[in-house]
Amino acid sequence: MALFLNQVSASYITGNVYLDENGNAEFDVDTDQAVDLPGTTFENNHLSGTTNQLLTLKGGIWTLDISLEEYDDIFLEIHLPKNLVSIKSVQGSDNIIDIEEKTVTIADSRKLEFTMSYILKKQKDYSWAYWLAAMVLLFCGFLAYKKATKRRERFENILPIISDKEQQIVDVLMKRPMRQKELRSHLNVPKASFSRYMVNLEKKKLIVREGEGKNKLVKLK
Secondary structure (H helix, E strand, C coil), X not given: XXXXXXCCCXXXXXXXXXXXXCCCEEEEEEECCCXXXXXXXXXXXXXXXXXXXXXXXXXXXXXXXXXXXXXXXXXXXEECCCCEEEEEEEEECCEEEECCCCEEEEEECCEEEEEEEEEECCCCCCHHHHHHHHHHHHHHHHHHHHHHHHHHHHHHHHHHHCCHHHHHHHHHHHHCCEEHHHHHXXXXXXXXXXXXXXXXXXXXXXXXXXXXXXXXXXXXX
């Protein structure tokens, strides 16, 4: 898409235009002719901002097309995207190409008409990896849910054969494993009774205790 200005010649235009891989052109340009371009602003003879009106993509080839009026002094430096592969064609105003720096300098003193086509390196698409990670997370979540549901159903089936206090112990451990001393303190159970509950729940294969002494970790089996 070409950029057209009013039919009034400007005396100069100079500055930088930065192109990105998404088809945007960022302007940092001084000129004494107002430019009406979507996405940019013109104040105090300075054009700034970003537009997507100058670049088109067809068949994997990007094309930049600028058409302005005559200038007594033209000095624009076009900065190409960092993932530039090759420049297919350059037409119009006199220019100097620096492949290493990935820049094209337009230096002329006539009607500014410039067209350039180039190819960029394709960006790697990692969207499949995000989908795979999401599927793995969903699958792990499903397994965790099934495991929790199965455990809950198992305990619901056996709860009638355990005492109320033993059920309280199971309810607490359903939330998280807990140190034996902390568990007894949490339930405010006498030491002797608590030991009996622990033995009964172990015999019923509902809990396991790991470690030694008061620091034993109690968790559901």
